[in-house]
Amino acid sequence: MKKKQLFAGALAAAMMTASLAGCGGAASSAATSTTGGDTAGSTASADTNSGVVEVTIPSFKTGENVGAVFFEPQVERFNEKYAGKYKINLESVPQDSIFNDRIKQLAQQNKLPVLVEGGDPDWVKNVVIPNGLAYDLTDWIDATPAIKDVLIDDSREYCSNEDGRVMVMPLATVRPIGFFYNSAMWSTDADISAMSMDEFVSALGDQKIAFSTAENGWVSALFLTALVAEEDGGVEWLKSGIETKITDFNQPCFINAVAKLQNLLQNNAASNSVGAAYADAANAFMSEQAAIIANGPWMSSDFESSNSDKWSNGFDGAKVRASLFPGDVGIADTASLGEWWISASASEDEIALAKAFLEFIYSPAELEAYMLAEGGDAPKLTYSDDFKAKQGETQVLADLAADTTTDTVFVPRILDVIPASVANTEFGKLLPSLADGTCTPEQFAQWMSDKAAEASAE
Incomplete structure (x- = not known):
């Protein structure tokens, strides 16, 4: 007899829309542009007139990409939460393989975006981490229990360099296929x-x-x-x-x-x-x-x-x-790179924005919204009663x-x-x-x- 293991299911689109609305709206109004010249989406700046730190990051989770259904509204929820302080714009890249090439190109030009979602895993592991292109997240993670306590141990180890310093944001969820x-x-x-x-x-x-x-x-x-x-x-x-x-x-x-x-x-x-x-x-x-x-x-x-x-x-x-x-x-592979890393060349204000975004998407509400939208399990997260009630509805x-x-x-x-x-x-x-x-x-x-x-x- 198999013993049932707790596993996060998901809502589909209709229920997801209601859930996301409760988190700040289902429709995204985050600014999105298509891939253009070499500098598009590769820089970030603080608006000295408004005091808003505004960045543009390349992403393939835009437009018709299946990942855009959740990610674009999530970015908009972040922008709404930090209105007047931080803003993230998305530069649309057609697909993940083109995205990988683009990030490598921007790295060669010393124009990495403040936040990077993924990239060629071999390149990240063998070039980005050893060459110090990624910001060291270790001290921030250890000083932020709400983040540290939900990270999957195997992923944290894999996302660290030889000195045990965490250079890529470890995974908090796993989605068996x-x-x-x-x-x-x-x-x-x-x-x-x-x-x-x-x-x-x-x-x-x-x-x-x-x-x-x-x-x-x-x-x-x-x-x-x-x-x-x-x-x-x-x-x-x-x-x-x-x-x-x-x-x-x-x-x-x-x-x-x-x-x-x-x-x-x-x-x-x-x-x-x-x-x-x-x-x-x-x-x-x-x-x-x-x-x-x-x-x-x-x-x-x-x-x-x-x-x-x-x-x-x-x-x-x-x-x-x-x-x-x-x-x-x-x-599924829990011993793998997480999705996000921060450019080591980012300014102090930009790094503060990046940390705020990572803390936002790793919050219990966003992790649960993500699992309701796309499925998966967060092994170290204590689920809310509302989440547990919804997880079996699809x-x-x-x-x-x-x-x-x-x-x-x-x-x-x-x-x-x-x-x-x-x-x-x-x-x-x-x-x-x-x-x-x-x-x-x-x-x-x-x-x-x-x-x-x-x-x-x-």
Whole structure:
């Protein structure tokens, strides 16, 4: 018998809107601009006439990006709270890969924004932290119990340099990734997460999975991660890449998993999977061209009636259910970099603004609003009664909450434990060859190893 573990579910769009309104309004009026010249969004200044410290930061969580649904209103709530003192404007960057390149470019020009959300993890770990580009957060965190007490220990350790100084804001939440399925097309009374992968594939029959091969092959990579995790030694192999990126893929756990992925691509892939970007895979699922899609809990808002303009062919978001992967596998990594860091070149006033923003987004109210909007768990946060009452009101996230137990195996995404250039641009290139059978699993493993070796030599 599994013991239920406390896990934060989420509200979807309609309930989220009400929740955010109570926190200061659901609609964002934060100034947003598109990426322009080299200096756009890379500087910050205090308005000497008004006394307001105003900064502009690049962000890919704007416009149509799924992350904008929560992030833009959150920035607006911060601006409202600190009206007359601080203001954050957002410079829109089309996608995270372009954002990573832009931040590197700004660093080379000594024009880093005051606040940076992420960046290429390898670059942050191997360039930003060792070269002192990030502001030392240690003393501030230790002097701010409300922040210190909610940080995940593994993340704090990972976000620190060799001297134990915290250079990147550690995580306070974790969001296990599983998959969603359309119960109108495929349903089972069995506990899917308790199945083996072979039992799952057998139960699936000829139902289709929405895969992607373009960009970083996101959906395919999630399934591959789960497939690797169920192989002997797979969990350990994936976790070995947290500290040192994996460069040797000629391992039985990887090759066997790729063989199973190839079988799914050839027999259960939605018709548009080859060449599909994530948006195409999502469209396949929400147009009943596929019964299953792997993705994180943040996708739950797409299944609310307020987003029914994304649906077609009779798709009904109310019919969507969710599960962790067979083998009780949840994809999540607590030993990882947090999302935010402060530029060491920022002025004293700008650093004060940045600290105020971090303290704001790590406050109990904002952490709970974030989890209600996008799902997840804050292991060290004491939840409010209101949050606990709301967390089970969205079916798919109640499903994930029920699946997350003391027996759940958490593993990092394979895209996070291989060199970034391989993950972002190379991984998806050979996936179509798996689908058409022109590439064997062994050849795929060798190709990945060769690309990883090239990346490591750069």
